[in-house]
Amino acid sequence: MQENTKYNIPSEISSKISKWLAKFPIDQKKPAIIYALHLIQHESKYIRSEHVNAVADFLGLKKIDVYEVASFYSMFETEQVGKHTISVCTNVSCMLNGSDEILKYLEDKLKMKVGDSSEKYFLKDERECLAACCGAPMMQVNHKYYENLTKEKIDSIIDGLENER
Amino acid sequence: MAWKMKDKYNINELCYSTLSSDNPNSYETYVSQGGYETWKKILRELPDKKEIINSVIESGLRGRGGAGFSTGRKWSFINQDSDAIKYLVCNADESEPGTCKDRDILRYNPHALIEGMLIASYAIGAETAYCYLRGEFIDDVYTSFKNALKDAYQNKLLGKNIFNTDICIELHDLIGAGAYIVGEETAMLESIEGKKGFPRYKPPFPAVKGLFGSPTIINNVETLASIPKIIGKGPDWFSSFGTKDSAGFKCFSVSGHVNNPGNFEIPLGTPFKTLLELAGGMKDGKKLKAVIPGGSSVPVVPGEVMLETDMDYESIAKSGSLLGSGAVIIMDEDTNMVEVIHRIARFYYSESCGQCTPCREGTGWMFKVIDKILKGKGTLDDLKTLESIPKMISGSTICALGDAAAMPVESFITHYKNEFLEYIKLPTEKLPNDKDFAEPINNEFILSRK
Ligand SMILES: Cc1cc2nc3c(=O)[nH]c(=O)nc-3n(C[C@H](O)[C@H](O)[C@H](O)COP(=O)(O)O)c2cc1C
Ligand code: SF4
Ligand code: FES
Numbered sequence: 001m002q003e004n005t006k007y008n009i010p011s012e013i014s015s016k017i018s019k020w021l022a023k024f025p026i027d028q029k030k031p032a033i034i035y036a037l038h039l040i041q042h043e044s045k046y047i048r049s050e051h052v053n054a055v056a057d058f059l060g061l062k063k064i065d066v067y068e069v070a071s072f073y074s075m076f077e078t079e080q081v082g083k084h085t086i087s088v089c090t091n092v093s094c095m096l097n098g099s100d101e102i103l104k105y106l107e108d109k110l111k112m113k114v115g116d117s118s119e120k121y122f123l124k125d126e127r128e129c130l131a132a133c134c135g136a137p138m139m140q141v142n143h144k145y146y147e148n149l150t151k152e153k154i155d156s157i158i159d160g161l162e163n164e165r
Numbered sequence: 166m167a168w169k170m171k172d173k174y175n176i177n178e179l180c181y182s183t184l185s186s187d188n189p190n191s192y193e194t195y196v197s198q199g200g201y202e203t204w205k206k207i208l209r210e211l212p213d214k215k216e217i218i219n220s221v222i223e224s225g226l227r228g229r230g231g232a233g234f235s236t237g238r239k240w241s242f243i244n245q246d247s248d249a250i251k252y253l254v255c256n257a258d259e260s261e262p263g264t265c266k267d268r269d270i271l272r273y274n275p276h277a278l279i280e281g282m283l284i285a286s287y288a289i290g291a292e293t294a295y296c297y298l299r300g301e302f303i304d305d306v307y308t309s310f311k312n313a314l315k316d317a318y319q320n321k322l323l324g325k326n327i328f329n330t331d332i333c334i335e336l337h338d339l340i341g342a343g344a345y346i347v348g349e350e351t352a353m354l355e356s357i358e359g360k361k362g363f364p365r366y367k368p369p370f371p372a373v374k375g376l377f378g379s380p381t382i383i384n385n386v387e388t389l390a391s392i393p394k395i396i397g398k399g400p401d402w403f404s405s406f407g408t409k410d411s412a413g414f415k416c417f418s419v420s421g422h423v424n425n426p427g428n429f430e431i432p433l434g435t436p437f438k439t440l441l442e443l444a445g446g447m448k449d450g451k452k453l454k455a456v457i458p459g460g461s462s463v464p465v466v467p468g469e470v471m472l473e474t475d476m477d478y479e480s481i482a483k484s485g486s487l488l489g490s491g492a493v494i495i496m497d498e499d500t501n502m503v504e505v506i507h508r509i510a511r512f513y514y515s516e517s518c519g520q521c522t523p524c525r526e527g528t529g530w531m532f533k534v535i536d537k538i539l540k541g542k543g544t545l546d547d548l549k550t551l552e553s554i555p556k557m558i559s560g561s562t563i564c565a566l567g568d569a570a571a572m573p574v575e576s577f578i579t580h581y582k583n584e585f586l587e588y589i590k591l592p593t594e595k596l597p598n599d600k601d602f603a604e605p606i607n608n609e610f611i612l613s614r615k
Contacts, residue, residue: 034356096495
């Protein structure tokens with residue numbers, strides 16, 4: 001995590017966090033950490049220490065409480081990553097249906113290795129089951145599901161991302 | 166294709182009943198199938214909570230999240246005489262490799278889950294219920310569930326003083342952020358409380374001291390989505406399907422080397438052969454080699470044993486495995502079993518939360534030894550080490566992930582030892598995918614136990 005300018009939680013986000021808190025007993029603030037980090041990551045692409053500090057301040061928690069959550073859950077990025085996050089599942093059902101080859105094809109196409117990030121793409125090294133095993137091989141791009149992948153399908157998905165404005 | 170199958174077999178009658186309609190996840194579709202009638206009847210008649218719990222016990226419904234514990238009995242552990250706040254939690258973390266049945270309920274029949282959660286909340290006396298979805302569902306799956314919840318609120322089926330009764334139930338959607346271990350029920354409670362997902366020591370069990378220290382019942386999506394019809398049509402209707410100890414229907418996710426992979430909801434006790442047929446049979450006409458019948462956490466079963474097995478809790482146990490989450494992973498004759506267990510071991514190694522030494526170290530050793538063997542650098546001693554590790558993990562950990570990591574390894578060595586031995590003998594260049602691997606061993610033993 002990088003240091004360190006001050007971050008002010010934008011009012012749209014802080015009002016959403018406040019609404020979320022209403023789901024829990026009044027003295028419980030930690031249950032909003034995950035949601036707050038999702039919102040901030042959605043806006044800022046990755047979680048920096050000023051984000052952690054801001055969430056802790058906003059919820060009246062210790063920074064370590066927020067940091068613990070930010071580092072435990074695999075969806076939270078604490079390093080700079082590219083615009084589009086791609087996760088290819090290579091767990092058993094997908095592996096049996098050629099996911100290793102699909103991943104390799106994607107690596108070659110994007111000229112990057114799994115785990116790498118460019119400005120545009122982040123090929124996430126989190127390759128576990130995404131509960132779409134009957135559509136294997138599959139991947140998520142920015143958490144959207146793409147199932148029954150073929151090389152042609154990957155070409156058209158990446159072309160789509162390349163051509164977007 | 167699916168509807169034709171439906172004529173022939175009793176499929177998709179319960180949790181997937183809306184799949185036959187054009188707009189499966191809409192409120193209108195659910196209502197047109199008699200949805201929310203059971204809940205409305207309960208609100209009209211305000212039956213004794215124990216009556217509902219007894220019906221669920223009588224129905225024989227067993228938890229569909231993996232452990233298969235009687236749902237009604239679990240609910241009965243809540244002390245109804247105490248006026249402590251109680252919670253219901255729906256486990257929608259679905260992350261057991263091979264399992265994708267809950268996602269389709271959340272996407273295509275979310276109202277059955279909502280109605281089930283309302284009935285369950287009523288039965289256990291909870292005024293707050295949470296549905297915790299895995300983080301990776303944050304796009305379309307979460308949206309589908311949230312929209313359904315909004316419709317249910319709009320139709321005043323939940324909230325304060327529902328239908329002018331004293332009943333108040335708030336149901337909240339929650340979203341995780343990626344962690345297999347959060348599917349373990351006490352880790353889920355930690356996660357809802359806004360902490361990292363470390364499983365808790367038990368006892369105390371959640372029904373005594375769960376979320377925010379209050380009595381809590383945690384159930385799987387499919388379990389809860391089964392409730393409306395069980396109460397509506399009666400426990401006898403449900404138990405008229407399935408077998409004596411495995412009542413009713415179960416959703417199976419059939420994946421791997423089949424022509425028509427998919428989720429199929431069928432009566433428990435249906436022959437595996439029929440399920441395989443529903444899934445379009447073996448891809449490319451290949452021979453069945455092995456099946457993991459209940460998600461990657463359960464022992465592998467040789468194909469010829471599986472072909473004689475029925476899809477219910479007892480039959481699968483007799484065949485040496487577990488029904489688990491109902492994820493049926495099909496492997497054909499060309500499958501390299503060392504590669505498969507290597508992948509499974511890697512998963513548990515990376516998902517162990519690290520709290521217990523046997524699990525943290527054991528999952529690491531197992532992965533590293535299998536990795537060494539797969540790379541052609543393994544020795545017979547390594548294989549012996551690998552055989553001994555599962556025994557050291559099993560039964561000495563806080564949660565069941567340790568066992569989930571150990572059982573598959575044990576079973577792969579039992580049935581496919583020769584494939585491990587091939588790796589130990591052959592130089593690396595010749596590997597992998599050698600089709601001439603020897604027949605799996607120990608089948609007679611398994612068959613003779615049936
Ligand atoms: C490591 C681990 C992962 C689990 N993952 C899930 C899961 O993704 N979904 C689920 O419903 N149950 C999961 N379970 C089982 C839950 O702990 C719990 O038994 C279940 O949610 C209870 O619901 P049921 O009685 O309706 O099956 C998991 C258990 C363990 C040990
Ligand atoms: S068994 Fe493994 S996953 Fe479960 S609590 Fe212990 S270390 Fe964590
Ligand atoms: S194994 Fe790939 S999505 Fe489940």
